Amino acid sequence: MQFFGGSEISPSPPAPTASGNNAHMIYVFNRNGVCLLYREWNRPLHTLNQQQDHKLMFGLLFSLKSLTAKMDPTSAEKGNLGVPQLPGQGCSFHSFRTNTYKLSFMESPSGIKIILVTHPRTGDLRESLKYIYNLYVEYVVKNPIYTPGTPIRCELFNTTLDQYARSIA
């Protein structure tokens, strides 16, 4: 996985159709499970309160990652189920799709997990997630006022993210 970016934001991957409301919501977690960012653009149903929602999402992805690594038919050595894995160790899980939504996932080597929930007919979003990670590095990590490990409250990041999410096919 390549995570190197230039000092300017690299141009976003071409979006074939920009029909506005494809992205439903986004979660960004750090390696300790702290939810750094939660933004929703199109979520008709709220079932749990915020804290439980975040914990559920983090737990789900943690379990999915270890399950997929354990069930990998091509890897020779497998750890026991439930052993925490380093990012990039084992196989990497990208997305799952149901009849109502598609969830795409990306984990950076530093443990930042980006989860994007979109319309089910969305294509492969790996490039988009890499672009969002690049936005995170440029506008959050390089923000002199931001303290790492705390929820993200940067206006620049929020506006750029909203703008980009509207253009995801």
Place this chain on the structure above:
Amino acid sequence: MGREVSESCVDSLLTEMVSSYCDRFYANKPELAARRIEAIGFQVGHQLSERYTMERPRFSDNLEAIKFICKDFWSELFKKQIDNLKTNHKGTFVLQDNRFRWLARMSIDPSSEDGDLSQDNSAPVTENKAAQATSMHLYFPCGIIRGALSNLGIPCAVSADISSLPACELLVMECIRLYLLSYAHCIAFISTARYSFFSQSRSSCMIIVIFHPCISERALRFR
């Protein structure tokens, strides 16, 4: 000229410098932290101006020196020039940069939008905190300009103002008038000193010599 350093490296170093001085070394004493950061900038500006004026002839007047800062010095540092330079022709210059590189990625808390009356007092407080946090990061460039100009022979005072991120305005005030005023004070003191310490002429000489540099230092720091 010379070697290259990654820009993110420099950005992170400056961020960490400001945050260590403000939060650890001089916690609760923002004026002292600001002074220190500005002094570091002074040293840096002093040495940088030495480098960048190596092959140039002397500057004919102060305006030429300020134009050098706006064009060549700023492009060596930030790869762009100062966008707007205003002067009142009496020794005050305003340098405006519409997209200051070190502020380009800074953004503050989006303010809460509830119109609760009881929270009216908190809004200016949070604005003040944000303004203070952002202004701390401008003391370093102010010091750089002050150091560069003082190396070119122009003692001055520099202050900064952020109107809207990422644009900022740097105000350069030359201390010539203050310098002359304090020089007059010094001469008056010398004449009285000679009269009152007539019997101890040697000590009066010492007092004069020691006092004079102190006055010029004070003139430089006077804002």
